[in-house]
Amino acid sequence: MSDIFKPVTDFMQTKIPIGSWVETFIIFLRDNLETFFDTATEGIETVIDGLVDILLFIPPPLLILAFAALAWLLAGRRIALFTFIGLGLIFNLGLWIATMETLSLVTVATFISLLCGIPLGILTARNKMANNVLTPLLDFMQTMPAFVYLIPAIMLLDIGVVSATFATVIFSMPPTIRLTGLGIRQVPEELIEAAEAFGSTPRQKLFKVQLPMAMPTIMAGINQSIMLALSMVVIAAMIGAGGLGGLVLRAISRLKVGMGFESGLGVVILAIILDRITQSLGKRNKKNA
Amino acid sequence: MPKVVIDKLVKIFGDHPEKALKYLEEGKSKEEILKKTKQAVGINNVSFSVDEGETFVVMGLSGSGKSTLIRCLNRLIEPTRGKVFIDGEDITTMDKNALREVRRKKLGMVFQRFALFPHRTVLENAAYGLEIQEVDRAEREKKAQQALELVGLKGWENNMPDQLSGGMQQRVGLARALASNPDILLMDEAFSALDPLIRKEMQDELLDLQKKMNKTIIFITHDLDEALKIGDRIALMKDGRIVQIGTPEEILTSPANEYVEKFVEDVDRSKVLTASDVMKPPSPLLMLKDGPRVALRRMKENGLSSIFVVDKERTLKGVVLAEEALAAAEKGEKTLDSILLTAIPSVSSDTPVTELLPTIAESKLPVAVLDDNGKLQGIIIRGSVLAGLAGQMDKGGTADV
Structure with a gap:
């Protein structure tokens, strides 16, 4: 019996070298786009460091008040109160610097995500072909274990905040692309017809009708991207992201449960503040829409 | 020049309309074309113009x-x-x-x-x-x-x-x-x-x-x-x-x-039908020169109790009633002058039927339908309004009213 199937099993055991293909591809990228990656590294590093410097330059009590005021303005009194107490607790636990580092990284990564994600989302809504190509790619990006992104990030950009940003951007971009596309596709056909019947150019249709109508959905996507970025930033501590994730990582390696819990709490507080504020931004948009 | 002209417009929904177009020219039905080509005919050879x-x-x-x-x-x-x-x-x-x-x-x-x-x-x-x-x-x-x-x-x-x-x-x-x-x-x-x-x-x-x-x-x-x-x-x-x-x-x-x-x-129907839709041809008629005896004979022949009088241009001059024509004839009068009634219920030809009804109800005489120049177009008797409203009945067709 086994003899009959031997050729088949032999054939099946001949490994398809997917892994080495990917390796070759990444090495190709590294060797040929070196200047690009170097410039990008420098640019992103400067921005993130600059942001951290600014946040740390402002006296913490003042910054806490400023954040609380912002939360009040955008999300109401309850969230403002939570922000005030939450950030106060972070300061009290001695997590202030780490939190500001994490916040800077999340901000920059989210910004890059939106910068690429919103146009890509618009593209998927307007072009069927682009949608057919991007949808499986997005599925891939979201289901591939997040840790895997760390390896090419290091290979291309070396250990540090920039490779952490890179991995974070890749991981957090899909919801923005998906929900931007969804939001635009969901605009009722009759409104599109109305825009066209009055002689709108495609550009006018996009900016005067589709994007404003899709705004609540796009905001939901942005909110999701921010949350994913925050969760990835912790993982990215493994490749030098620092911040709260760095503290968690240190707690793990030293088995310090208290320290791990405190740093984790910092992440949770930051997540809740960012989530509530961006959510209420989306709701405000819906109300205006 | 018409404002909008539509000339032999065809719309076929589907990726391959060529075959459907060919079948359409051969006069195949929408269902047949859908079955054979999977193309849906939306508009089939429509032409019209709008002023x-x-x-x-x-x-x-x-x-x-x-x-x-x-x-x-x-x-x-x-x-x-x-x-x-x-x-x-x-x-x-x-x-x-x-x-x-x-x-x-x-x-x-x-x-x-x-x-x-x-x-x-x-x-x-x-x-x-x-x-x-x-x-x-x-x-x-x-x-x-x-x-x-x-x-x-x-x-x-x-x-x-x-x-x-x-x-x-x-x-x-x-x-x-x-x-x-x-x-x-x-x-x-x-x-x-x-x-x-x-x-x-x-x-x-x-x-x-x-x-x-x-x-x-x-x-x-x-x-x-x-x-x-x-x-x-x-x-x-x-x-x-x-x-x-x-x-x-x-x-x-x-x-x-x-x-x-x-x-x-x-x-x-009463909303849109007008007087001209329900009127009957105005015959017989009397000319002004006719006398009471002619009037009587015409009414007898047609079983009428009144008859309209017009001039050469068909402008309405009045109406003569049977009883009065009889009296005038017995007196030996030669003209209609003494018995001609000029107060006649009349409506214009574009009056909607709904507005006719009160006039008809009040009047014992048939109602005269006049055009803008006062020329007699037709007459309306109660029966013809009902027939008009009944619609299809006077086509003698499928009505099962």
């Missing part, structure tokens, strides 16, 4: 192709074959920019479900057409404001559309279409989503507005009463074809085929 200032109604049930047709006029749907001329220019061969100009300057569209932009105020909605033409803010808001006043929405400028009732929302839709002052209004089931009372109100207002504006209106509806009320002419559509084009009266009184007849069956 400037005319209100042209396209009427049909859902699936008849009427909404597809109106969308071919501004190419929201690309026609498969055929031509659409607006002011003599062929829309179907225009490039994108030229088409956009036509849409901006010449065509205004009103939609069934209003299609207002929910994120814009009433004023911003009305100004949309001008905004995308990059008219400056003050100018476009002034014009939008005027359009809103025209449709009776003064004071609502800064509300959001969802704060308005359905009828008011559609007024915004109408104002949006009017603000850029297009020659042509495309109205796609514009009042169908409204409550019956509001719908009637909007129809009346459209008629009023049309008197002031004199636009060319192409109006789509599935409601025959609405079509009859609004349309100068009506095109009846079925399965993508036009079954009949005619004035409301023509559609009602001489349906082209059984399908139209069935459609027309339910209409409240």
